[in-house]
Amino acid sequence: MPDAISSSTLTRLMRLGAALLYLLLIGYGSLYPFSGWRAPLNGSLAFLSAPWPRHITRTDLITNLLAYLPLGYLLASWLRQYLPRWRAALWAILAAALFSLLMEWAQTFLPGRIAATLDIAANAAGAMLGVLLYRLLQGSKWPGRLLPGWRGRWLAAGLWSNFGLLVLALWGLSQLSLDVPSLVAGNLKTHFVPFWELPGDGYRFHPLQVLIFGAEGALASLLIASLMRHPPRQFAGWAGIFGFVLVCKLLAAALLLKGWVLPRLLSVEMMSGMVLAVLLIIWARREPAGLHTQLLALLLTLAGVLQFLLHSSAMRTFSGGSGAVPLNITALAAWVALVWPLLVLMLLWLRPLAGAHRAP
Template sequence: MRLGALLLYVLLIGYGSLYPFSGWRASLNGSLAFLSAPWPHHITRTDLITNILAYLPLGYLLAAWLRLYLSRWRTVLWAILATSLFSLLMEWSQTFLPGRIAATQDIAANVTGAMVGVMLYRLLQESKWPGHLLPGWRGRWLAPGLWSNFGLLMLALWGLSQLSLDVPSLVAGNLKTHFVPFWEIPGNDGYRFHLLHALIFGLEGALASLLIASLMRHPPRKLSGWAAIFGFVLVCKLLAAALLLKGWVLPRLLSAEMVSGMVLAALLIFWARREPAGLHAQFLALLLTLAGALQFLLHSNAMRAFSGGSGAIPLNITALAAWVALVWPALVLILLWLHPRPLARRVP
């Protein structure tokens, strides 16, 4: 399982680094010329954060697999060396793709993320703090079994999807055109409410909250417990946006679509709260899958004229997060459909 997870994540990183896999051509200045190029005067915060976060799981998974065969310090050494070579390979391959820019600062950010992942693996061992606290914490709060493990993986994928540049992430690309704060709507004559965006925000917020509740050993029964889970989902979304945006931009996230979507999410949670993994939650997962597919079609090249958008897909690691956001609801739908249910009691 460790090797399988590692290989799958390597494929995902390769996809995010080499998309769109077309237009290959020889580099004009030499494929390794980027190694001697000076660093740019300005490094975008989005690229820096996404590169670090993208390679953090790679370092963690590689260390977890290598530790089965190597000693502690050899695991650290070989994990960092392997991720450095893999990052160099990805940057070198980008020199043959138009629209992609290979840079040594990207390699530095990737290696930094991998090192953090390796150190995180060391900290989470049961012989260390806080690693030895995790089994007890999980046994106290989360349901046991393989289904719960896959549920935690779905939550990790949901967190990755928040680094996308489109909905359901709060960043959602160009804030000046796609997001208008609700207090600026009265004076904006050209404003058009994006109903699909609000629907996706509401469905995603409700589904993430219901998934968390379904993984708990004792799902909340009181509204205060549901409010805490929903608040946790909102905080995660805001933290992901804060990683990619400057502080002065964050208030613009309070758009009419986002606010109305969160109100819708609260109503949907109240509607489906009695059985977090039941038919109501599965129905929401299906709706979110269809809404995400419609959002993708409206922003693809084939539907550019209808949507009025650019139809562009980001050519960096955030493209991986965009695809995860697209397939995540379908994976949750399958997981909820396979949810184990207790046997019915016989009535004497």
């Protein structure tokens, strides 16, 4: 009985901690860079009566929906421990909408930010989708009834595996970033061209981004393999995992970008990065959670930090020393992309400790 009680308490704390952590991430992405605060000319609540923007960009709409979807899921998961199902669902949507209202109100005090009721509506809709997803995945419904059996067959059990799935979900969120180390790195209009349109001379190759593309694709694949009950040994299994990673990347790009830009993803950097990812997977596949994968996570962390510093220096030069100010929630995805390799590294370091605690 004490073990069951402690396990229940730990589950509640984990769900609450995940919801609070995600609230902090959204707050950071919504209010970055936390400088230049000033009182709005028309009052801080004037945006509530302002008309909706004449032009609605697909990128802003999709990122707002997807950014608040996990929040709705996490809030519903936590509240369901204390409230009936429909009350938990309603309170989760209401809490997410109120938090979105708070973020929009705070943005009225920041230059370069535009508060809009459309963003609140999109965020609330995203939270509602998250709540619906939570309801669908419950054991009393389909496909929720299939998940425990599917997970038992394919994925390792235990707290370590749950943390790994959360880290994997954060990797999915990072793909909404338009900066490295996501797939859509840099300025696709000027810096990257399809490999079949390479100019005869004057093309500037980006080796650092090749390294980031390759290391990130390999690390995501190895993370998935490390969470599996029986890591793949055959080529077909690894090809399926790596194909899943690429599909996630291309799907995120298709959601965020216009169709005419998508062919630029097949640049020399991207194709070289895919080859590098395959080589790195071959190098580390014998032990997906072993030392090789840890070194790969450390390498990606250092490369991502270097790219971030170079990008920040360039943006400060072009913007007169002010730096780049992200104008939407993709800033959250960019920061998640930057810290994601560190979370993988922590996960891999903690795995031997978890195994030691399970041993008699």
